[in-house]
Amino acid sequence: MENAATPLADIRDRIARTAQIAGRKAQDITLIAISKTHPAAAIAPLIAQGQRVFGENRVQEAQEKWPALLARARAEHGEIALHLVGQLQSNKADDAVALFDCIHSLDRPSLVTALARAMDKAGRQVPCFVQVNIGAEEQKGGCAIADLPALLAAARAADIPLAGLMCVPPAAIEPAPFFAFLDKLAADNGLAGRSMGMSGDFETAIMLGATHVRVGSALFGARGA
Numbered sequence: 001m002e003n004a005a006t007p008l009a010d011i012r013d014r015i016a017r018t019a020q021i022a023g024r025k026a027q028d029i030t031l032i033a034i035s036k037t038h039p040a041a042a043i044a045p046l047i048a049q050g051q052r053v054f055g056e057n058r059v060q061e062a063q064e065k066w067p068a069l070l071a072r073a074r075a076e077h078g079e080i081a082l083h084l085v086g087q088l089q090s091n092k093a094d095d096a097v098a099l100f101d102c103i104h105s106l107d108r109p110s111l112v113t114a115l116a117r118a119m120d121k122a123g124r125q126v127p128c129f130v131q132v133n134i135g136a137e138e139q140k141g142g143c144a145i146a147d148l149p150a151l152l153a154a155a156r157a158a159d160i161p162l163a164g165l166m167c168v169p170p171a172a173i174e175p176a177p178f179f180a181f182l183d184k185l186a187a188d189n190g191l192a193g194r195s196m197g198m199s200g201d202f203e204t205a206i207m208l209g210a211t212h213v214r215v216g217s218a219l220f221g222a223r224g225a
C-alpha cells in the first residue's frame with residue numbers, strides 16, 4: 001500500500017475509510033491530536049495542515065505551551081480547540097476552565113463541584129465528558145460503572161454541559177468489548193459523545209461508535225521515555 005503524504009493525511013484516510021465501512025459520516029468523528037510532551041514546533045505543522053482540535057493531558061504543560069500557540073493559530077486560522085484528556089485535580093479547575101474548550105476527565109463528585117464553581121466564576125461553559133473506569137481497574141482514573149448514574153445526575157444538577165462518556169480500556173487486551181460497553185452506557189444515559197480510541201485502536205473504536213478519537217503517537221511519533 002502506498003504511504004499517505006503525512007501522518008495526518010494517513011490518519012484522516014483511515015478515519016474516512018472506517019467510517020464508510022461503518023456506515024457513518026467521517027465528519028461525525030472528531031480527530032483530537034494529542035500533543036502531550038511535544039513542543040510547539042512539532043504542533044505548528046499540523047495546524048498548517050489543517051488540524052484544528054488538539055489535546056493535552058496535563059494542565060501545567062498545556063499552560064506553558066498553548067496560550068501563545070492558540071493566540072497565533074486563532075489569528076491566522078480561526079477556530080482551534082484544545083481538549084484536556086488527563087486527570088484533573090480540583091485545585092486546577094479554574095485553570096482548566098480558562099484554557100480548555102472541552103474536558104474529558106470528569107470522574108468524581110468533588111470535581112463536579114469544582115468545575116461548576118469554576119465555570120460560574122469564569123462565565124464560561126466548558127463541555128465535559130465523564131470518564132468511566134470501563135475495565136474496573138484499580139489505580140485508573142474514571143468513575144466506577146456503578147457510580148455513573150449518580151455522577152451524571154450531579155453534573156446535570158450543577159448545569160455542567162455533558163458531551164458524553166470517555167474511556168481508556170485496559171492495556172494489552174482486546175479493547176472492542178470495552179468500547180462496545182461504553183457505547184451502550186452512553187446510549188442508556190442519553191449522551192451523544194463517545195471519546196474512545198487511541199493510535200492503536202481508533203478504527204475499532206469508530207466501528208463501535210466513537211465520536212472523538214484521541215490520537216497521539218501515530219501523528220507525532222513516539223513520545224520520549
Ligand SMILES: *Cc1c(COP(=O)(O)O)cnc(C)c1O
Nearest residue numbers: 034057085198199214215216217
Ligand atoms: C496519551 C493519550 C492518548 C494518545 O495516545 P497514543 O497511543 O499516543 O495515541 C489518548 N488518550 C489519553 C487519555 C492519553 O493520555
